[in-house]
Amino acid sequence: MPKEAKPLILICEDEKEIAEMVADHLEGEDMLPQMFHRGEHAIRFLKSNHANLMLLDVNLPDTTGFQLIEELRQNNIQVPIIFVTAHNSEVSKVKGLDLGADDYLTKPFSLPELTARIKAVLRRTETAKDQLITNNVEITEKPFDFCDAKVNPTRMEIEFPDGASEKIGRKELGIISYLVSYPNTVLTRRSLIHAVWGVHADVRSRSLDQYVVKIRNLLTAHECNTDIFRTVHGVGYIYDPV
Incomplete structure (x- = not known):
């Protein structure tokens, strides 16, 4: 029986040490991480590739996570998104969720909690897809x-x-x-x-x-x-x- 494909998780994070720590952890959780440190690179990838979920920081060298999620939706790219950021104000959380993010996790965070949130969003996404026959x-x-x-x-x-x-x-x-x-x-x-x-x-x-x-x-x-x-x-x- 063929193995189930590992979910591809994009990590769009400007702090390379954090991105590498998260990537190492996700590999141990049987997920396939891919890191991006600039929003433009993540957008370019998603325009021609599928990903199961994106972990997105608010602060990026070339844009903000808020601007990035708006650009994704304008291009009809519906990848599930969890904000993982030091921005812990209620205003930022509400803005992120209003823009269509599936969850919002503030730094510092525990890796087990991050894993649990990723799995929860992936489950919700799959349940929603069960109602779809095709995209339309x-x-x-x-x-x-x-x-x-x-x-x-x-x-x-x-x-x-x-x-x-x-x-x-x-x-x-x-x-x-x-x-x-x-x-x-x-x-x-x-x-x-x-x-x-x-x-x-x-x-x-x-x-x-x-x-x-x-x-x-x-x-x-x-x-x-x-x-x-x-x-x-x-x-x-x-x-x-x-």
Whole structure:
């Protein structure tokens, strides 16, 4: 049985001794730490890589932790964040949490407490992801119509006019939901990939097209109207119900 991947924890901290101490401790806790001493380097990494969590100081040589978290959110980078900082005023704590941080720990701190907080945030993050089918679909969403069929996200299935029903996968459901969210609009392949696989996903258009073929074949097999779900050659797709 393959081992579970170690969570990647970014440490964005200007004091190198503290960063190295935390990194050594996290390695012993079966986590994979990566250190950054400047905010710009952390941003650059996160624009093209996934991390499970970031430990973020307020004071950085090139920016502040508050500015950094705002830039992350502006770039739609939703990495969980724990502030680890000497700023212990109530104003700073409230600001950090209001900006979207998941926790706020003040220096000095104990390493066991830091570990406990990291694990708590990781658990909450995973629980929240359980509600997601793709980036744009939650399992709690209500059924909706698509090409004469009814799509049920909770059951992850499509009910057809002929009375049959078929299970569908997360990617197919994500594609259909995104198309229905933007009717009568030409959606590029890239926008669909970002919506379903994520902004940083390395997915080729051919993979998307293969999923679209699966959706069309399923609809055609149950005599649904696929004329309103069209390919716009060289661009992407359009769902044109009216």
